[in-house]
Every structure is written in C-alpha cells, then in structure tokens.
Amino acid sequence: DAKTTQPNSMESNEEEPVHLPCNHSTISGTDYIHWYRQLPSQGPEYVIHGLTSNVNNRMASLAIAEDRKSSTLILHRATLRDAAVYYCILRVSNSGNTPLVFGKGTRLSVIA
C-alpha cells in the first residue's frame, strides 16, 4: 500500500488559516488522496478527496502538488471546533473496495 507521512502535531491560532501537509511520494496514478478528521471520542469524518486537481468544498480545500507526491489540506479560518486529528490517506479506486489504511495523523490544536 502506498503510504503517507504527516507531522505528528500542529498548532494554529483561531480564525487564521491552517495548512496541513501530507507527503505521499510513492503514490500511483490511480490513488485518490482522502482526508478525514476525528474529533475526540467520535468516529472519523470525511473531509475531502481529490485525484489531480485542487478541490474545494464547504469544509476545506485540498491542494495537490503537480507531481502528486504531496498535498495540503487547507482550513481557511480555524475555529476551536476544528481541533481534531487529521488523517491523509490514499485510496486505490480501481481495485474494488480496498479498505482505507489509517496512520496516526496530525493532531491539530487551535488556540483561542
């Protein structure tokens, strides 16, 4: 399985943008980049996913490097409710339902 590398933790001030990096140097052409977040004592929540182009939704933006070996999840204005563990995961789309493999993610702290 292609693997991802994320910093263990990051800190942000409230109402400022947050850029969460993810390296995936062994990504293959059919791997989608998925991001999930997990609030304390809850199940993970899907945030966003993309293949090659940058993606935006109501929760966040996903910026994908041109060579696809890295990506960045962007939270445009961090709030205290965004404090969570963020997981960057590669999903192979053409192999049926190969399960997602979760690493330890990045723990984001938001300071008021």
Next chain:
Amino acid sequence: DGGITQSPKYLFRKEGQNVTLSCEQNLNHDAMYWYRQDPGQGLRLIYYSQIVNDFQKGDIAEGYSVSREKKESFPLTVTSAQKNPTAFYLCASSWTGEYGYTFGSGTRLTVV
C-alpha cells in the same frame, strides 16, 4: 436522514464472554468495515465486506467474527479468544470506487 448507527455507545463485559456490536446503515452502501482504535493510536482494520454474504479479514481479525446477511447490517462479535478486547470500535460504510467513508459514532467496549 441517511446514516450509520452503532449500538450501544458503551458496553461493559466480563472477561471470557462473547459480545456482539451492532452496525446498521441506510445509505445503500455496498461495502462495510470494522476498525479498532486504541488510545492515542490510529484505526486498525478488523474485517470488511464488499457484498452481502462475503467478508474478508483485515489486519487484526484474530478473536473477532462477523456476518453480512443483509446489505444494511454488519455485526461484529468479539469472542473470548480476543486477548485484549477493551478498545473503541468503529464501523464504516462506503460505495465502490473513490468515494469517502461514512463512520458511525463508535462503541467503547470495556472488558473487566
């Protein structure tokens, strides 16, 4: 509203007893998954099912069993053979392809 429901939220059992965790989804998703999470760790895959009446072992299947008799239901039994069953158990579902997962809110199992 569509979603995925896990019950109960908290479960206490005596050592040596089997226990079954419920997972039901009304999203019409094809695939369902069970993960285990220990404190401070990422999620580890126990079992997954891509279609009714079929399932595959994940990375830590020993001591667990599942069934998939209906599309919407994927119960997990934690047997007495599981050496360290106290953990947070998460169920998820998805469509085939690159789509994201929907997670339940989890069941916290404590074995005493």
